[in-house]
Amino acid sequence: MLLDAAVVTQCRRRVHLEHDPTALDAPRAALDASAQRRIAAAAAHRRGVADRLARQYPADWAEISPDLPADQRCVATLALLRQGAPFVWGGLLPADPLGGRRGGAELLVRHGSGYLPVIVVRHKVTDPGRGARTSPLSWPVLAAARTDPQRKLRPHSRDQMRLAHTLRLLQAAGLAARGRAAGGVIGLEADVVAWYDLGAPTWSGGHSAMAEYDTRFADRLAIAHAAATGGQPLALPSRVTECRSCPWWPTCGPALRASRDVSMVLRGEDTVALRAAGVCTVDALAALDPAGSPPAPMTGMSFRDAVWLARAWQRDLTLVRRNRRITVPRAEVEVDVDMESFDEDGAYLWGCLLSGSDIGVPHGYRAFVTWEPVPTPDEARSFAAFWGWLTDVRARAAARGLSFAAYCYNEQAENRWMLSSAERFAGAPGIPTTTAVQEFICSGQWVDLYGVVGAEFLCAHGKGLKTIAPAAGFAWHDPEASGENSMRWYADAVGRCGAEPDLAQRARLLTYNADDVRATRALRRWMSSERVNEVPYADDL
Ligand code: SF4
Numbered sequence: 145m146l147l148d149a150a151v152v153t154q155c156r157r158r159v160h161l162e163h164d165p166t167a168l169d170a171p172r173a174a175l176d177a178s179a180q181r182r183i184a185a186a187a188a189h190r191r192g193v194a195d196r197l198a199r200q201y202p203a204d205w206a207e208i209s210p211d212l213p214a215d216q217r218c219v220a221t222l223a224l225l226r227q228g229a230p231f232v233w234g235g236l237l238p239a240d241p242l243g244g245r246r247g248g249a250e251l252l253v254r255h256g257s258g259y260l261p262v263i264v265v266r267h268k269v270t271d272p273g274r275g276a277r278t279s280p281l282s283w284p285v286l287a288a289a290r291t292d293p294q295r296k297l298r299p300h301s302r303d304q305m306r307l308a309h310t311l312r313l314l315q316a317a318g319l320a321a322r323g324r325a326a327g328g329v330i331g332l333e334a335d336v337v338a339w340y341d342l343g344a345p346t347w348s349g350g351h352s353a354m355a356e357y358d359t360r361f362a363d364r365l366a367i368a369h370a371a372a373t374g375g376q377p378l379a380l381p382s383r384v385t386e387c388r389s390c391p392w393w394p395t396c397g398p399a400l401r402a403s404r405d406v407s408m409v410l411r412g413e414d415t416v417a418l419r420a421a422g423v424c425t426v427d428a429l430a431a432l433d434p435a436g437s438p439p440a441p442m443t444g445m446s447f448r449d450a451v452w453l454a455r456a457w458q459r460d461l462t463l464v465r466r467n468r469r470i471t472v473p474r475a476e477v478e479v480d481v482d483m484e485s486f487d488e489d490g491a492y493l494w495g496c497l498l499s500g501s502d503i504g505v506p507h508g509y510r511a512f513v514t515w516e517p518v519p520t521p522d523e524a525r526s527f528a529a530f531w532g533w534l535t536d537v538r539a540r541a542a543a544r545g546l547s548f549a550a551y552c553y554n555e556q557a558e559n560r561w562m563l564s565s566a567e568r569f570a571g572a573p574g575i576p577t578t579t580a581v582q583e584f585i586c587s588g589q590w591v592d593l594y595g596v597v598g599a600e601f602l603c604a605h606g607k608g609l610k611t612i613a614p615a616a617g618f619a620w621h622d623p624e625a626s627g628e629n630s631m632r633w634y635a636d637a638v639g640r641c642g643a644e645p646d647l648a649q650r651a652r653l654l655t656y657n658a659d660d661v662r663a664t665r666a667l668r669r670w671m672s673s674e675r676v677n678e679v680p681y682a683d684d685l
Pocket residue numbers: 155156157158159161381382383384386387390391392393396397
């Protein structure tokens with residue numbers, strides 16, 4: 145039984161299914177297009193980092209070909225490490241049969257008489273601040289690490305677990321550097337190596353990343369062993385966030401629905417707590433008194449909401465009202481905003497729908513867009529045009545003494561790209577300062593309808609706009625409208641991969657974006673109307 149690093153951060157049931165011989169024919173979803181794109185982008189990022197490092201260290205750089213069979217990769221890695229090669233890229237370490245693990249790291253760097261692992265990831269590994277231990281990419285070794293006055297470490301648990309796994313493999317092979325357990329991460333910006341002290345008591349309960357890894361790995365090993373040998377399963381399905389992108393959902397989803405498992409309405413800790421108290425099904429939860437005491441302390445939502453949600457789920461209701469009267473912020477001048485981005489590459493479209501009192505600006509939909517494939521400096525032009533238009537509308541409303549509000553659905557993406565655009569294109573014509581963007585985001589004029597929906601309704605089937613807006617009577621023109629599909633359309637629209645740009649897909653994206661902002665307008669208008677009272681009130685269920 146040999147397990148990879150991934151098991152430590154995967155759902156426990158997934159580890160069971162992947163080692164259960166009787167699950168071989170169980171339904172599984174294929175990798176979706178966005179996962180494939182993410183995998184391809186991560187591989188390209190790793191290759192880019194490797195090429196840079198290889199150019200810096202032509203004499204000290206060694207690479208193991210990923211095309212070699214695993215046993216030959218191991219042999220080649222071992223030979224290089226035993227020779228004391230300073231940098232080994234793509235190394236696969238000898239399996240550790242006693243520990244039950246196998247794997248490698250993007251980069252193994254020489255440290256003293258042994259090696260430390262460095263992984264390359266496609267997410268941010270630091271934030272502005274101070275205190276991270278970093279070494280420059282031009283000298284990616286722990287000996288060059290200094291306390292960084294401009295960066296603080298983002299404590300990514302998955303990265304730390306991967307590093308701990310590789311360190312245990314190095315130790316098993318007698319090749320780990322002496323001294324404190326450490327490992328480095330090269331992130332999306334690829335400007336430094338950020339170093340984790342894996343022996344520091346930084347995890348909850350005061351234990352270290354290494355101790356956390358050991359506990360989790362032992363648990364996963366036991367699960368896999370029980371599954372492989374037909375023993376009592378040590379992990380049962382339970383709906384968690386990971387289910388959304390898990391290939392096993394076609395197996396677990398129907399099973400959870402059929403058993404009316406309590407995780408269908410609750411998440412994480414609350415599911416665990418209620419199960420431990422004997423409340424294992426939605427029906428058992430729905431039968432409790434929402435005004436009574438919870439059978440176990442709850443952290444994710446109030447006990448009252450949990451019981452109401454269970455009752456809504458029993459009746460297959462998409463929405464129930466939490467409050468008798470529904471309120472939503474409205475203004476005399478209103479703009480619905482929706483941004484479209486392509487992976488981590490850029491925000492290529494800001495769509496706006498102006499409505500309300502006349503301010504001398506045409507009502508209706510406007511798109512601020514660049515059709516140059518992102519990343520492109522032209523993104524600065526389209527963002528500046530969007531910001532300039534929005535600022536003008538706000539100023540005109542203010543000059544007329546009219547109230548103003550701009551709406552989006554789930555502000556995280558819009559906020560992230562507004563701030564990132566202000567940062568990335570600082571100094572370009574029309575680009576606001578991050579302070580100006582921050583002031584707008586924090587003002588009462590920027591309304592996240594996702595939050596308003598969450599405060600006013602309980603949503604038994606999720607809070608996504610595509611789920612909620614139909615309750616308000618809205619329908620998208622395009623029957624295939626979805627964020628996932630929009631990525632594919634965008635790739636065609638701009639001719640990524642060298643193809644001719646597809647103008648029909650540009651039109652499709654604009655229709656999709658215009659529908660998204662019309663959906664938020666329809667939603668808030670419906671929430672302000674009497675029709676919303678047709679939605680059952682939770683306490684009446
Ligand atoms: S679908 Fe959910 S419960 Fe099933 S294995 Fe995947 S993450 Fe785990």
